Amino acid sequence: xxxxxxxxxxxxxxxxxxxxxxxxxxxxxxxxxxxxxxxxxxxxxxxxxxxxxxxxxxxxxxxxxxxxxxxxxxxxxxxxxxxxxxxxxxxxxxxxxxxxxxxxxxxxxxxxxxxxxxxxxxxxxxxxxxxxxxxxxxxxxxxxxxxxxxxxxxxxxxxxxxxxxxxxxxxxxxxxxxxxxxxxxxxxxxxxxxxxxxxxxxxxxxxxxxxxxxxxxxxxxxxxxxxxxxxxxxxxxxxxxxxxxxxxxxxxxxxxxxxxxxxxxxxxxxxxxxxxxxxxxxxxxxxxxxxxxxxxxxxxxxxxxxxxxxxxxxxxxxxxxxxxxxxxx
Numbered sequence: 642x643x644x645x646x647x648x649x650x651x652x653x654x655x656x657x658x659x660x661x662x663x664x665x666x667x668x669x670x671x672x673x674x675x676x677x678x679x680x681x682x683x684x685x686x687x688x689x690x691x692x693x694x695x696x697x698x699x700x701x702x703x704x705x706x707x708x709x710x711x712x713x714x715x716x717x718x719x720x721x722x723x724x725x726x727x728x729x730x731x732x733x734x735x736x737x738x739x740x741x742x743x744x745x746x747x748x749x750x751x752x753x754x755x756x757x758x759x760x761x762x763x764x765x766x767x768x769x770x771x772x773x774x775x776x777x778x779x780x781x782x783x784x785x786x787x788x789x790x791x792x793x794x795x796x797x798x799x800x801x802x803x804x805x806x807x808x809x810x811x812x813x814x815x816x817x818x819x820x821x822x823x824x825x826x827x828x829x830x831x832x833x834x835x836x837x838x839x840x841x842x843x844x845x846x847x848x849x850x851x852x853x854x855x856x857x858x859x860x861x862x863x864x865x866x867x868x869x870x871x872x873x874x875x876x877x878x879x880x881x882x883x884x885x886x887x888x889x890x891x892x893x894x895x896x897x898x899x900x901x902x903x904x905x906x907x908x909x910x911x912x913x914x915x916x917x918x919x920x921x922x923x924x925x926x927x928x929x930x931x932x933x934x935x936x937x938x939x940x941x942x943x944x945x946x947x948x949x950x951x952x953x954x955x956x957x958x959x960x961x962x963x964x965x966x967x968x969x970x
Contacts, residue, residue: 669748674844675699688723705748730815735768756785772812776804797837803830
């Protein structure tokens with residue numbers, strides 16, 4: 642449990658730094674998923690051979706750091722020579738070793754071609770034939786070598802051991818029927834190491850990195866690159882210009898500006914006629930200065946028909962022209 646506690650502390654300490662500076666497209670980034678499957682064999686030149694297989698899954702919780710879980714089963718094969726020498730050994734000692742190991746893995750140099758890493762974990766181990774349950778630790782270095790796309794070759798070295806050692810050795814010691822004969826210890830509790838070789842397929846790291854980069858650009862207020870944002874940006878509509886106020890119009894074709902200056906009469910227009918002081922009207926009356934003359938009564942029988950009314954002035958005629966002056970042209 643000490644190894645898992647130390648690795649968990651490293652993960653918590655590394656998480657903020659990885660989140661702050663890990664927005665890139667390098668492999669083994671946050672969100673990468675790595676399923677694993679393995680086969681192994683050994684002991685072909687000894688009295689006890691072994692064949693094993695395992696399944697595992699790793700998920701990168703931050704850039705470069707993954708949490709995983711692995712299952713494995715190892716089958717022990719006792720050769721005929723040792724069974725003849727120690728009758729019933731395959732019934733006393735375990736023939737299957739089943740383990741479940743949570744692990745942490747840290748890729749400290751993330752590169753497409755060469756990515757070295759370290760790993761560690763601890764978990765329970767179960768032996769059949771009533772041999773009991775024990776603890777197992779495992780750790781080691783390794784490297785990922787890219788083959789093509791998401792496919793990598795995993796090359797490493799694994800170290801492991803069972804604990805508590807004393808109780809494990811008692812459970813894995815063969816006791817013969819004849820007490821005079823010495824027992825046989827199945828050496829599985831001591832420190833072990835061995836090479837590791839396999840294929841690894843990684844999914845999801847590049848897409849997650851591009852998504853995080855776009856999110857960072859949005860937070861900074863910048864526009865994403867055309868490759869990451871193929872959709873054109875929305876164009877805001879331009880504000881419509883306010884209509885200009887219209888002045889008072891005179892007629893259908895009013896001038897642009899209306900002035901209050903008086904309209905000058907044309908040069909050929911006759912001057913207005915004013916009655917002279919002391920002049921005699923047709924009725925024989927003499928006009929006084931400043932006096933107004935009243936119109937005489939009209940006899941309908943002797944008065945000729947009035948002239949037809951003049952045509953109406955066009956709409957553009959200014960009705961405010963001075964009396965007695967011609968309308969402007």
